[in-house]
Amino acid sequence: MQKIEVTYDESQLTLDKGEQAVKDAVTAIRNALRAGTASTKSKGEVAGSNKKPWKQKGTGNARAGFRQSPVWRGGGVAHGPKPRSYEQKLNKKVWSLAFARAFSDKLKAGDVIVVDEFKFEAPKTKLMAKLLKDLGVDRSACVVQKDVDDTVVLVTSNLPRIDYSTAQALDVYTVMVNRKLVCDKAGFDAIMARIAR
Numbered sequence: 001m002q003k004i005e006v007t008y009d010e011s012q013l014t015l016d017k018g019e020q021a022v023k024d025a026v027t028a029i030r031n032a033l034r035a036g037t038a039s040t041k042s043k044g045e046v047a048g049s050n051k052k053p054w055k056q057k058g059t060g061n062a063r064a065g066f067r068q069s070p071v072w073r074g075g076g077v078a079h080g081p082k083p084r085s086y087e088q089k090l091n092k093k094v095w096s097l098a099f100a101r102a103f104s105d106k107l108k109a110g111d112v113i114v115v116d117e118f119k120f121e122a123p124k125t126k127l128m129a130k131l132l133k134d135l136g137v138d139r140s141a142c143v144v145q146k147d148v149d150d151t152v153v154l155v156t157s158n159l160p161r162i163d164y165s166t167a168q169a170l171d172v173y174t175v176m177v178n179r180k181l182v183c184d185k186a187g188f189d190a191i192m193a194r195i196a197r
Contacts, residue, residue, distance in 0.1 A: 018101030
Protein backbone atom coordinates (compact mmCIF):
# COMPACT_ATOMS: atom_id res chain seq x y z
CA MET A 1 0.00 0.00 0.00
CA GLN A 2 1.60 3.22 -1.11
CA LYS A 3 0.55 6.66 -2.18
CA ILE A 4 0.45 7.17 -5.93
CA GLU A 5 0.23 10.24 -8.11
CA VAL A 6 -2.82 10.30 -10.35
CA THR A 7 -3.38 12.29 -13.50
CA TYR A 8 -6.72 13.54 -14.62
CA ASP A 9 -8.18 15.84 -17.23
CA GLU A 10 -9.13 19.16 -15.62
CA SER A 11 -12.01 19.45 -18.05
CA GLN A 12 -13.66 16.65 -16.05
CA LEU A 13 -13.82 18.87 -12.96
CA THR A 14 -16.70 21.22 -12.17
CA LEU A 15 -15.27 24.41 -10.69
CA ASP A 16 -17.27 27.17 -12.35
CA LYS A 17 -20.75 26.37 -11.03
CA GLY A 18 -22.62 24.36 -8.42
CA GLU A 19 -22.01 26.27 -5.18
CA GLN A 20 -25.73 26.68 -4.55
CA ALA A 21 -26.31 23.02 -5.47
CA VAL A 22 -23.75 21.98 -2.81
CA LYS A 23 -25.50 24.12 -0.19
CA ASP A 24 -28.92 22.75 -1.12
CA ALA A 25 -27.66 19.14 -1.10
CA VAL A 26 -25.95 19.45 2.29
CA THR A 27 -29.07 21.10 3.76
CA ALA A 28 -31.28 18.34 2.34
CA ILE A 29 -29.03 15.58 3.73
CA ARG A 30 -28.84 17.17 7.19
CA ASN A 31 -32.61 17.73 7.25
CA ALA A 32 -33.23 14.10 6.29
CA LEU A 33 -31.18 13.05 9.33
CA ARG A 34 -33.59 14.85 11.68
CA ALA A 35 -35.88 12.54 13.61
CA GLY A 36 -38.89 14.83 13.31
CA THR A 37 -40.45 13.30 16.44
CA ALA A 38 -41.01 16.50 18.46
CA SER A 39 -44.64 16.56 19.59
CA THR A 40 -46.85 18.63 21.87
CA LYS A 41 -50.51 18.41 22.85
CA SER A 42 -53.01 20.95 21.66
CA LYS A 43 -55.79 22.17 23.97
CA GLY A 44 -58.09 19.48 22.56
CA GLU A 45 -55.64 16.69 23.47
CA VAL A 46 -54.87 17.69 27.07
CA ALA A 47 -56.76 15.65 29.65
CA GLY A 48 -59.43 17.51 31.56
CA SER A 49 -63.15 18.20 31.69
CA ASN A 50 -65.02 20.92 29.88
CA LYS A 51 -66.32 22.30 33.15
CA LYS A 52 -65.97 26.05 33.54
CA PRO A 53 -63.41 26.69 36.37
CA TRP A 54 -65.55 29.47 37.91
CA LYS A 55 -68.57 31.48 36.98
CA GLN A 56 -68.24 34.14 34.32
CA LYS A 57 -68.84 37.18 36.49
CA GLY A 58 -68.55 38.34 40.05
CA THR A 59 -65.37 36.59 41.26
CA GLY A 60 -62.88 39.29 40.28
CA ASN A 61 -60.90 36.74 38.28
CA ALA A 62 -60.43 36.97 34.55
CA ARG A 63 -63.07 34.97 32.70
CA ALA A 64 -62.04 31.37 31.95
CA GLY A 65 -63.80 28.68 29.98
CA PHE A 66 -61.67 25.54 30.44
CA ARG A 67 -58.51 24.45 32.23
CA GLN A 68 -56.82 23.19 29.06
CA SER A 69 -56.34 26.75 27.80
CA PRO A 70 -52.89 27.41 26.28
CA VAL A 71 -52.45 30.45 28.55
CA TRP A 72 -52.65 28.26 31.66
CA ARG A 73 -49.87 26.21 33.18
CA GLY A 74 -50.52 22.56 32.28
CA GLY A 75 -52.71 23.55 29.38
CA GLY A 76 -52.28 22.81 25.71
CA VAL A 77 -49.60 24.28 23.46
CA ALA A 78 -50.72 26.70 20.77
CA HIS A 79 -49.22 25.95 17.35
CA GLY A 80 -46.72 23.48 18.87
CA PRO A 81 -44.64 20.96 16.89
CA LYS A 82 -46.10 17.70 15.63
CA PRO A 83 -44.26 14.68 14.19
CA ARG A 84 -43.23 15.47 10.62
CA SER A 85 -40.70 14.64 7.95
CA TYR A 86 -38.01 17.20 7.17
CA GLU A 87 -36.99 15.58 3.90
CA GLN A 88 -36.49 17.87 0.93
CA LYS A 89 -36.71 16.86 -2.69
CA LEU A 90 -33.87 17.76 -5.05
CA ASN A 91 -33.67 16.89 -8.71
CA LYS A 92 -31.16 14.28 -9.86
CA LYS A 93 -29.26 16.91 -11.85
CA VAL A 94 -28.84 19.04 -8.73
CA TRP A 95 -27.49 16.05 -6.75
CA SER A 96 -25.06 15.24 -9.57
CA LEU A 97 -23.89 18.84 -9.92
CA ALA A 98 -23.45 19.20 -6.15
CA PHE A 99 -21.34 16.05 -5.90
CA ALA A 100 -19.24 17.00 -8.93
CA ARG A 101 -18.53 20.46 -7.49
CA ALA A 102 -17.76 19.21 -3.96
CA PHE A 103 -15.37 16.50 -5.19
CA SER A 104 -13.75 18.82 -7.76
CA ASP A 105 -13.00 21.38 -5.02
CA LYS A 106 -11.53 18.64 -2.83
CA LEU A 107 -9.34 17.35 -5.64
CA LYS A 108 -8.18 20.82 -6.67
CA ALA A 109 -7.25 21.64 -3.07
CA GLY A 110 -5.07 18.52 -2.84
CA ASP A 111 -7.26 16.88 -0.20
CA VAL A 112 -7.77 13.64 -2.16
CA ILE A 113 -5.12 11.01 -1.42
CA VAL A 114 -4.89 7.97 -3.69
CA VAL A 115 -3.18 4.69 -2.79
CA ASP A 116 -2.67 1.72 -5.10
CA GLU A 117 -4.84 -0.57 -2.95
CA PHE A 118 -5.93 -1.32 0.61
CA LYS A 119 -4.49 -4.66 1.66
CA PHE A 120 -4.12 -5.74 5.28
CA GLU A 121 -2.64 -8.93 6.69
CA ALA A 122 -5.23 -8.99 9.45
CA PRO A 123 -8.30 -6.91 10.33
CA LYS A 124 -6.49 -4.78 12.93
CA THR A 125 -7.34 -1.14 13.51
CA LYS A 126 -3.73 -0.18 14.26
CA LEU A 127 -2.72 -1.14 10.72
CA MET A 128 -5.14 1.38 9.22
CA ALA A 129 -4.16 3.96 11.84
CA LYS A 130 -0.49 3.57 10.85
CA LEU A 131 -1.32 3.84 7.14
CA LEU A 132 -3.31 7.04 7.67
CA LYS A 133 -0.52 8.51 9.81
CA ASP A 134 2.02 7.70 7.10
CA LEU A 135 -0.22 9.41 4.56
CA GLY A 136 -0.36 12.55 6.70
CA VAL A 137 -4.01 12.21 7.71
CA ASP A 138 -4.29 13.76 11.17
CA ARG A 139 -7.87 15.01 11.04
CA SER A 140 -11.18 13.64 9.78
CA ALA A 141 -11.10 11.52 6.62
CA CYS A 142 -13.22 9.17 4.55
CA VAL A 143 -11.79 5.94 3.15
CA VAL A 144 -13.26 5.23 -0.29
CA GLN A 145 -13.20 2.02 -2.31
CA LYS A 146 -14.93 0.93 -5.49
CA ASP A 147 -16.43 -2.17 -3.84
CA VAL A 148 -16.97 -3.02 -0.19
CA ASP A 149 -14.07 -4.87 1.41
CA ASP A 150 -15.07 -6.35 4.79
CA THR A 151 -11.51 -6.23 6.10
CA VAL A 152 -11.16 -2.52 5.33
CA VAL A 153 -14.55 -1.86 6.92
CA LEU A 154 -13.38 -3.60 10.10
CA VAL A 155 -10.03 -1.79 10.35
CA THR A 156 -11.78 1.54 9.78
CA SER A 157 -14.83 1.17 12.01
CA ASN A 158 -13.10 1.79 15.37
CA LEU A 159 -11.16 4.86 14.29
CA PRO A 160 -12.68 8.14 15.50
CA ARG A 161 -13.46 10.71 12.78
CA ILE A 162 -12.76 8.18 10.01
CA ASP A 163 -15.67 7.28 7.72
CA TYR A 164 -15.94 4.54 5.12
CA SER A 165 -17.81 4.60 1.81
CA THR A 166 -17.89 3.11 -1.64
CA ALA A 167 -17.38 5.36 -4.65
CA GLN A 168 -21.01 5.02 -5.66
CA ALA A 169 -22.45 5.62 -2.17
CA LEU A 170 -20.23 8.64 -1.41
CA ASP A 171 -22.42 11.72 -0.93
CA VAL A 172 -21.90 15.47 -0.87
CA TYR A 173 -22.13 15.79 2.92
CA THR A 174 -19.47 13.12 3.52
CA VAL A 175 -17.16 14.85 1.04
CA MET A 176 -17.68 18.23 2.69
CA VAL A 177 -17.53 17.18 6.34
CA ASN A 178 -14.25 15.23 6.06
CA ARG A 179 -10.92 17.02 5.71
CA LYS A 180 -9.40 14.33 3.47
CA LEU A 181 -10.59 11.60 1.11
CA VAL A 182 -8.37 8.52 0.98
CA CYS A 183 -9.20 6.41 -2.09
CA ASP A 184 -7.73 3.33 -3.66
CA LYS A 185 -7.02 3.63 -7.40
CA ALA A 186 -10.16 1.73 -8.39
CA GLY A 187 -12.30 3.90 -6.11
CA PHE A 188 -10.77 7.11 -7.47
CA ASP A 189 -11.38 6.02 -11.07
CA ALA A 190 -15.00 5.16 -10.20
CA ILE A 191 -15.56 8.62 -8.71
CA MET A 192 -13.99 10.32 -11.75
CA ALA A 193 -16.27 8.30 -14.01
CA ARG A 194 -19.21 9.33 -11.84
CA ILE A 195 -18.53 13.08 -12.08
CA ALA A 196 -17.77 12.86 -15.79
CA ARG A 197 -21.31 11.72 -16.60
